Amino acid sequence: MEADVLQSMTRPMITHRCKEYKQLHEGIVEKIRKALGTDMDVFLVAGSASVMLEAAIRNGVGRKSLGITNGSFGNRSIEIAELNGKTVEKVQVPWGMAMKPEHIEGKVTGDTEAVHWVSNESSTGVFSDSSAIAGEVRKQNPGALIMVDAVTSAFAMDLKIKDMDPDSLVFGTQKALALPPGLAIMLCSQRLLDKAKKVENRGFYTDLLKIKKQSDVNYALTTPPVSLMYGLDYQLDKALSEGMPARYRRHREMADAVRNWADRKLEGMFPEKGYMSDSIGVVNRGKIDFDSLNARLKERGYEISNGYGDVKEKTFRIGHMGDATPDGVRKLLSAIDEILEE
Numbered sequence: 001m002e003a004d005v006l007q008s009m010t011r012p013m014i015t016h017r018c019k020e021y022k023q024l025h026e027g028i029v030e031k032i033r034k035a036l037g038t039d040m041d042v043f044l045v046a047g048s049a050s051v052m053l054e055a056a057i058r059n060g061v062g063r064k065s066l067g068i069t070n071g072s073f074g075n076r077s078i079e080i081a082e083l084n085g086k087t088v089e090k091v092q093v094p095w096g097m098a099m100k101p102e103h104i105e106g107k108v109t110g111d112t113e114a115v116h117w118v119s120n121e122s123s124t125g126v127f128s129d130s131s132a133i134a135g136e137v138r139k140q141n142p143g144a145l146i147m148v149d150a151v152t153s154a155f156a157m158d159l160k161i162k163d164m165d166p167d168s169l170v171f172g173t174q175k176a177l178a179l180p181p182g183l184a185i186m187l188c189s190q191r192l193l194d195k196a197k198k199v200e201n202r203g204f205y206t207d208l209l210k211i212k213k214q215s216d217v218n219y220a221l222t223t224p225p226v227s228l229m230y231g232l233d234y235q236l237d238k239a240l241s242e243g244m245p246a247r248y249r250r251h252r253e254m255a256d257a258v259r260n261w262a263d264r265k266l267e268g269m270f271p272e273k274g275y276m277s278d279s280i281g282v283v284n285r286g287k288i289d290f291d292s293l294n295a296r297l298k299e300r301g302y303e304i305s306n307g308y309g310d311v312k313e314k315t316f317r318i319g320h321m322g323d324a325t326p327d328g329v330r331k332l333l334s335a336i337d338e339i340l341e342e
């Protein structure tokens with residue numbers, strides 16, 4: 001984490017029931033709306049992103065949902081719904097492939113209350129076109145709610161939120177906002193709030209109607225992580241002054257550097273062409289001894305990630321989001337080259 005970001009979180013603590021807190025909360029909500037081009041409700045809840053993934057299901061699904069998955073986190077979203085007692089129809093797309101409208105043809109039925117999926121699957125580095133999928137959902141059942149996990153895409157890639165028109169879109173502070181973990185963020189539609197009024201057992205912490213009531217007066221439902229919110233406010237100012245199109249271009253430039261390198265030097269990228277993530281490069285590992293490579297990288301102050309889930313042994317992952325820079329990514333790739341040559 002950059003020193004200026006850390007510094008931004010050291011402002012004196014305030015209570016979360018004072019005027020200054022309300023200003024901080026309101027400013028964050030407005031900046032998120034501006035950056036993402038939406039006027040949806042923005043809910044801020046202490047916790048990791050999963051708490052709001054769970055809230056979407058608990059408020060929007062009485063009985064049945066459809067879960068589309070192409071990796072570990074898509075499977076997780078199905079698990080969340082099932083563990084909350086919902087019946088989930090599943091569409092399994094092969095790992096490494098993008099989810100596309102044709103995968104759900106004829107699958108969204110009249111009793112499908114919501115369809116949920118992950119926009120950027122962190123286990124495979126695949127970025128699916130969520131607007132196209134949302135369009136297909138609505139063609140089949142205009143009343144089905146659209147619940148999108150945008151944990152590793154929001155603030156890294158343009159989600160075209162107005163086109164997608166999601167009912168919930170969830171992310172956290174610890175990925176492309178380059179902050180510590182601890183605050184979950186949900187964009188929430190009026191349709192989801194209307195549905196929540198008819199769904200039982202929404203819980204307390206995850207009750208979107210309670211959260212909305214407080215959010216309308218710029219309060220959090222329970223104690224918010226104020227220091228982290230100072231950091232978020234700071235990071236949002238930075239994102240807005242960089243400009244979101246420039247931010248998305250920077251992420252693409254980092255992703256292109258990794259893709260070109262993996263094609264030239266290794267066995268290429270794992271995901272299907274045309275659907276690669278700009279925030280996480282998932283590289284075919286080939287014969288590389290990942291653990292020793294990463295240990296050597298750590299000695300030089302770098303760190304990359306192992307593969308995840310079913311492709312743990314076949315791939316490794318390079319995260320390039322948030323405050324990372326194309327220059328920093330190129331230096332990392334050169335360091336890997338040097339280590340592999342030795």
Ligand SMILES: Cc1ncc(COP(=O)(O)O)c(C=O)c1O
Pocket residue numbers: 048049050051073118120121122149150151152172
């Ligand atoms: C795509 C995706 N969804 C959900 C999660 C879970 O997020 P959290 O740990 O913030 O609850 C992650 C975490 O890496 C993720 O990458």
